[in-house]
Amino acid sequence: STSTWSPKHQRMSRSKAEREALSRVRALAQSITESEENANDLVDLLEYLHAETVEVLIAAIGEVTEVCCHIVTENYDWLRAVRSRRSQLQSPSDVAEKSSDIIVQYRDWMRKNYAACLERLLQLLYHESSEVQEFSLCSLLKLVEAEGSAHCSTHNTYAFPNALFHRVVGCLLDNDTDQKHLIDRFQDYLEFDDVRFYWLKNIASAVLVKVDNVTRQVRIGSSFVENVYSALEKVQMPTPEEEIGRFLAGDPPSSDDQEGMELEGAEGESGEEGLAEGEEELGPPKSKKKKKKSEVKALSVRLLHKHRKHFSDAWLAFLRLPLSSTVYKKVLVSLHAAVMPHLLSPQLLIDFLIGAYDAGGVISLLALNGLFILIHEYHLDYPAFYTKLYTLLEPSIFHVKYMQRFFCLMDIFLSSTHLPLYLVAAFAKKIARLALTAPPNDIKVECDPFSMTETDPAKCGALESCLWELKTLRSHYSPAVSSLVKRLLDSVREERREEALEKYLDIDHQQMFEDESTEVRSKESVPMNFTEPTGLWTPEELEDFSTMPCT
Numbered sequence: 001s002t003s004t005w006s007p008k009h010q011r012m013s014r015s016k017a018e019r020e021a022l023s024r025v026r027a028l029a030q031s032i033t034e035s036e037e038n039a040n041d042l043v044d045l046l047e048y049l050h051a052e053t054v055e056v057l058i059a060a061i062g063e064v065t066e067v068c069c070h071i072v073t074e075n076y077d078w079l080r081a082v083r084s085r086r087s088q089l090q091s092p093s094d095v096a097e098k099s100s101d102i103i104v105q106y107r108d109w110m111r112k113n114y115a116a117c118l119e120r121l122l123q124l125l126y127h128e129s130s131e132v133q134e135f136s137l138c139s140l141l142k143l144v145e146a147e148g149s150a151h152c153s154t155h156n157t158y159a160f161p162n163a164l165f166h167r168v169v170g171c172l173l174d175n176d177t178d179q180k181h182l183i184d185r186f187q188d189y190l191e192f193d194d195v196r197f198y199w200l201k202n203i204a205s206a207v208l209v210k211v212d213n214v215t216r217q218v219r220i221g222s223s224f225v226e227n228v229y230s231a232l233e234k235v236q237m238p239t240p241e242e243e244i245g246r247f248l249a250g251d252p253p254s255s256d257d258q259e260g261m262e263l264e265g266a267e268g269e270s271g272e273e274g275l276a277e278g279e280e281e282l283g284p285p286k287s288k289k290k291k292k293k294s295e296v297k298a299l300s301v302r303l304l305h306k307h308r309k310h311f312s313d314a315w316l317a318f319l320r321l322p323l324s325s326t327v328y329k330k331v332l333v334s335l336h337a338a339v340m341p342h343l344l345s346p347q348l349l350i351d352f353l354i355g356a357y358d359a360g361g362v363i364s365l366l367a368l369n370g371l372f373i374l375i376h377e378y379h380l381d382y383p384a385f386y387t388k389l390y391t392l393l394e395p396s397i398f399h400v401k402y403m404q405r406f407f408c409l410m411d412i413f414l415s416s417t418h419l420p421l422y423l424v425a426a427f428a429k430k431i432a433r434l435a436l437t438a439p440p441n442d443i444k445v446e447c448d449p450f451s452m453t454e455t456d457p458a459k460c461g462a463l464e465s466c467l468w469e470l471k472t473l474r475s476h477y478s479p480a481v482s483s484l485v486k487r488l489l490d491s492v493r494e495e496r497r498e499e500a501l502e503k504y505l506d507i508d509h510q511q512m513f514e515d516e517s518t519e520v521r522s523k524e525s526v527p528m529n530f531t532e533p534t535g536l537w538t539p540e541e542l543e544d545f546s547t548m549p550c551t
Contacts, residue, residue, distance in 0.1 A: 021048065021056045029063035033070050039106075042067065042113050049120045054129050061121070061132070065139040068117055069146040071110065076150035118143070118164060125171045125182065134185045140168050141189055141248070148194075148249020158252040158299060162198050169202040173228055175221030180230045187234045192248040196235060197301045200310035203231055207317040214322065228318055229327050233334065237311055237342040244302050252299040305344070312343045319352050332356060332366035336373055347378050357388060364392055365402055368409045386423055389413065390457045393430050426457035432469035480515075 028045040031038040045067065048060035121143075124136035147161035172179045172186060189195045207228060210220050238244055300306040323331065335353075340346045349370060356367035368389075374380035389410065397403060414427055429450050450465035473485045 018053055018056055021051065021053075022059050024048075025056070025060050025063050029067050032067050039110065042110075046113065046117060046120070049117070049124070054132060057124075057127075057129075057132055058135050061124070061135050061139050064117055064121075065142055068114060068143055071114065072143070072146045072150050075107075075110070076147075076154045118167075122167055122171055125168075125179075126174075126177060130181060133182055137168070137182055137185060140164070141186075141195075144168070145248050152250030158250050158301075160194055160198055160249050160301070162202070165195075165198055166202050169199065170206060173203065173206050173224060173231060175224045178223045179227050183227065183230045183234060189248065190234060190236065192246055193238070193244045193307075194247045194249055194252070194301050197307055197310060199231070200235065200307070200314045203228060204310060204313035204317050207314065207321065211317055211320045214320075220321065225321055225323060225327055228321070229330065232314060232318060233330075233338070235311065237307065238304060240304060244304060244307070247301070252301050308342055308344050312345070312348075315339055315343065316348055319349070328356070328363060329366060332363065332370070336369035340370060340373055346374065347380075350374060350380060354382065357385075362400060362402070364388065365397075365400065365406050368406065372409055372412065386413070386419075387456060390426060390430070391455045393427070393434060395434060398434070422463055423457050425462040426460050428467065429460070429462040429465055429469075432467050432473075435473055436469050 025045065025048050028041045028048075031041050032045065045060070045064060048056060049064060051057040051060055118140070121136045121140050125133050125140075127133050127136070144161050144165050147164065148159065151157070151159045151161075172183055190199065210224060213220060319331070335349070340349065343349070353367050353370045353374065357364050357371055359367075371380070371382070371385070375382065375385070392406070397406060400406075410427075414424065430452065433450070433452055449461040451460050454460040470485055470489060474482055474489070476482045476485070
């Protein structure tokens with residue numbers, strides 16, 4: 001008889017194979033960490049980073065990461081791609097070992113396997129499974145932490161492993177792959193000051209390369225700009241009141257708390273290579289003399305103005321890229337509150353904001369917030385500002401999402417006592433005219449010398465006109481509007497102070513309906529008609545009936 005191979009048997013067999021693979025992965029990792037004699041098991045363990053099933057692959061990533069962290073911690077000195085210049089810190093037995101070809105070959109072999117592990121983890125950031133991607137990202141950052149901590153404990157100096165971290169950032173800012181979900185996961189690590197510091201620094205350098213590509217007309221992938229914006233908007237900058245003191249990769253010394261830990265240079269960055277090419281090390285000075293405690297300067301990663309420098313470099317480089325309409329609007333919405341307060345020189349945004357203000361439409365409206373800060377706090381001189389603001393007053397302004405913000409800012413801009421009379425009159429006249437677009441009116445406007453189509457407030461003829469629109473609005477169908485106009489006219493006659501604009505901007509149709517429907521009224525006060533009727537038909541209607549021919 002022949003046996004049949006059913007899907008049930010296949011699932012049972014696959015489950016058994018997975019259990020055996022998981023057990024094998026754990027056994028290999030344990031043998032490697034127990035003794036260096038079992039180092040050859042590392043090759044077999046790395047093979048499981050190519051497993052087809054997600055469960056086995058995630059288990060392999062976890063075990064490989066633990067093994068690599070153990071190797072880095074125990075063998076940091078000789079695992080470095082470039083030998084440290086601090087040979088005086090090595091014992092005579094270490095020097096003797098270097099003469100052995102077997103030892104040299106073993107260490108080269110271990111370096112290659114460690115590099116292969118990093119390369120595979122970076123590749124897994126593009127895996128089809130989001131769970132594998134996130135697990136690989138966390139594993140890479142755990143190795144960043146291990147390399148930095150190992151260097152700090154081995155040499156009593158601080159060095160952030162930027163070689164590895166730079167490659168991680170490069171994958172998250174991929175040119176053609178949407179990595180926003182991984183950037184969202186990475187956001188948890190931005191709470192560490194050193195991670196945020198080098199995150200911004202690497203973003204700035206990556207974006208500048210793309211900016212150079214734009215000038216050379218090299219294509220920028222559709223996902224790059226989106227990824228960079230997502231990476232930048234996740235950054236929460238520290239304030240001057242907050243202490244910079246939470247670090248992932250070791251603990252860099254400050255000017256107040258280190259004895260025995262040496263620093264290199266005033267900026268604390270030497271650029272020495274580490275486990276991979278390009279690692280930046282902040283180590284001891286070339287001079288053999290130690291500086292006094294009062295003379296030692298804090299490392300860059302501990303200085304707020306250095307964080308702000310990299311923040312400024314990253315954002316200013318990003319704003320030079322060709323932005324999509326969606327990203328353009330998102331940037332302008334948050335620029336004044338989330339970006340400008342942390343820039344070293346917000347004045348450098350003048351060209352960007354003026355370009356946005358001149359673009360027209362919603363883009364111009366959104367640029368007002370940033371321009372207001374530059375005008376109010378940094379004394380920006382922009383002669384055409386009010387002319388452009390005047391052109392934004394169109395019927396569509398009452399239907400855009402940011403109407404409240406626009407009128408709040410316009411109220412501030414027009415509150416200056418240094419504005420010429422014709423300018424204030426032009427704005428008042430145009431706003432009053434726009435208020436008539438919703439209700440019908442019987443007033444003929446063709447004799448009015450004011451021109452709605454004129455874009456220059458100095459030529460619109462507002463001073464030769466009058467605000468008859470307010471008289472019309474006094475008869476508005478909405479009691480709330482007519483009451484508001486009455487208060488306005490009364491305040492002008494009695495020279496009372498103007499009311500705050502903000503309390504009226506958040507009123508929408510829903511709130512107006514709720515206010516009217518919940519107000520308690522007597523039967524006699526409920527308006528049922530525009531004029532109170534005196535009978536079933538008016539005298540004019542009765543006269544019409546009398547003249548109608550009978551059929």
